[in-house]
Amino acid sequence: MAEPQRPTGPIESWVERMISEAIERGEFDNLPGEGKPIPGIDDPPDPLWWVKQKxxxxxxSVVPPSLALRKEAEDALDKAYAARSEQQIWDLLEPLNKKIRAAIRVxxxxPPLNLMPIDIDRVVRRWQEQRRAS
Structure with missing residues (x-):
């Protein structure tokens, strides 16, 4: 591609000429999203749009650490009850309990953590009961 000429007159007409020449060369043909609406074009203006997109x-996500730890505990308990062995339960919950104890100390x-270390023995007993029942 040849080096574009520098504008000699108003910049707008030069830009328009460059765009017209690119269209003639087909440089705008088959671009991704061609013929589709621009996402978010009708959304209200948001000064942080680019941050949210990124x-x-x-x-x-921007979740406070205490809430992230609560969610992690909730997910870990779900995984523990679906575990295949008692050892898997211990391997899953013991590191989580270490995080919870550290968060209680500091x-x-x-928001407040409102979370205590998980009684792993109790989880194992309940897991065993569930397996016997099914």
Missing amino acids: MRRENL PPPG
Whole structure:
């Protein structure tokens, strides 16, 4: 591709000419999303739109550490009851209990943790009862 000429007159007419020439060369043909509406075009203006898009693309979230730990505990208990062995339950919950104890000693920022270490023996007993019942 040749180097574009520098504008000699108003920049707008130069830009328009460059766009017209690119269209003639077919440089805008078959672009991704061609013929589709621009996502979010009708959404109300949001000064943080680019931050939200970046977080969505990167799969990031802004959750206070105390809430993230509560969610982790909830998910770990679900996985524990679906475990295949008692050892899997211990391997899953013991590291979580260490995190919970650390968070109790030094509370993380955000809402109160309101979480105690999980009684793993109790979880194992309940897991055994569930297996016997099924």
